[in-house]
Amino acid sequence: MDINSLPVEAFLEILTNTDGLTLGKCRRVCKKWRDIIDGTDVLWQAMCRKECKYPARIAKKKAGNECKWYHIYKNMKNWAKVTSFERKVREFYKFSLHDKNHALEIDSNILPLRDTNGVVLYDMNTLKYIPVTVPERKCSKIANNNNVTVIMLKTDLFVQRTVDNGTFMTEVVFKADNFLLHGDILFFYNNRDVYKCDLIYQNLLADLILHCDFDIKEIQYNDGVLHIFTDCGQIVNVTNDKKVSVQPIKIPKEWIKQIKYVSAINDRNFVCYSRNLFKIETDNYEHLYLDFPPITALFFYGDITLIGTKDGEILLYRLADQKRAVKPKFEVLGTLPDGKFAVQLDVCERKTGPVIVASTFFEIMLLEINFFPHEKETKSSYPMNKLLMYKRLLKLRERLQHQ
Incomplete structure (x- = not known):
């Protein structure tokens, strides 16, 4: 045939x-x-x-x-060959206040920026302003998909969803310290209590799935397992049927107190770091360094890691290039001008190539890399999923203004 x-x-x-x-x-x-x-x-x-x-x-x-x-x-x-492409650093946004957390995490092509009057949103595809402002400077995280928008304020978690059935709940507020949105499932924790909310059900109810014995640094969900990283070097894993297992991070005990941040994909792929300490573990590689360039910001991309330094450099660290007991190697992707340095790093892929968002205390700097400059960017007309998100944000804005 x-x-x-x-x-x-x-x-x-x-x-x-x-x-x-x-x-x-x-x-x-x-x-x-x-x-x-x-x-x-x-x-x-x-x-x-x-x-x-x-x-x-x-x-x-x-x-x-x-x-x-x-x-x-x-x-x-x-x-794999990023340093062979043209790279351009430019200022994108300037703030009036000194803040380490101006930029919130990029999610679904949306960059939220926290400024004096609240949180403003930008479309990462066009880098244009989205005419919806969340009037709350205490907002620390926004996540959304086609069906739901979730906003984290100081201690309140606002959930707004789009439903076809008029009898379904459309919004709810939970007390929370942080959250994770995975498809139609919302995980969040308040103090040491971890909850799960299934967003497909008629009522938006939170189910307590675990009381953790330790303070929580980070949560991730992967392949049916919720991974909870704690401040004492333990990883607590909870399956969908609520079976719990605990494993230690393979790190010297005296280093645990020095660990400030955790960025994780699951319990086998994560990085722990502080200013001079760097511990990374993946399926294929395990690196542990104490003598390291002072880290001001980090973005964990699985096979590679982007690192911001006090000198204003944005470094690329390739796991595959490193060998045990050998001094780490870095590639310089770009340097921020005028003595600025990144305190937050994020990355968003576009059709033309990636854009690295580096947040300083007063600016948002963009490091744009053109893999495919011939690719045309999408016009500024908004697809249906973004229009739904904007409507949900408008409803949440009205609610916040009346509080």
Whole structure:
């Protein structure tokens, strides 16, 4: 049988069992093959899972629906030679107040910036202002998807969802210290109590799943397991059926008190760090350093780590290039001007390539890298999922203003 006579399902099954390089070559065979491959983004999702599982997942969450898996795959592959591309550092936003936490975490292609009058939002695809302001400077985190928007204030967690059924609850407020939104599941903790809220149910109710014996630094959810990183060097893992296991971070006990920050994907892929201490663990690599450049900011991208230093440099640290008991090697991606240095780092992939967001005490600086300058950016018209998010934010804004 000729391959073009195969049912599309069988053809896609064959393509799924190739690799990304082969898939790219198949895309250029003929118009029919190109249309099938370009019209089936799940093929590129499969390639990402096989070849760059964790960084691609982080990248997709940051980029949202603005970048297809095809663009995520291409960008992930080009990070291997990132220093060979043109890079440009420029100032994007200036603040009037000195603050270490001006920039909130990028989520679904939205960059929230905390300024004098509240939180303003920017579209990372176009870098244009979104005409919705959250009038609350105490906001510390915003997450959203097609169905729900979640905003973390000082101790209040606001949940606003879009529902078709008029009998379903549309909003709720919980007491919380931090949260994690994973699809239709919301995890949050208040003091040491960890809760789960399933967002598909009619009523938005929080189910207590664990009282942790230690203070919590970070939570992550992966493959049906909630991972809780504590301040005493223990990782508590909770499965969907509430089975609990505890494992220690493999680090000298005397170093535990020095650890200030944790950035994690799961209990096998994480980095712990403070100003001079750096402990990183992944499926394939385990690095532990005490003699390290003073860290002012860090972004953990699975296979690589971006580090901000007091000298204003943004360094790239490749796990695959390091050897045990050998001094770490760094590549300089860029240097912030006028003695500025990053106190926060974040990354968002775009069709043209990644943009690194470096927040200083008074500015937002952008380090833009053009992998594919020929790719045209999306016009400023908003897709339906963003329009729904804006409506939810407007409702939350009205509620906050009347409090």
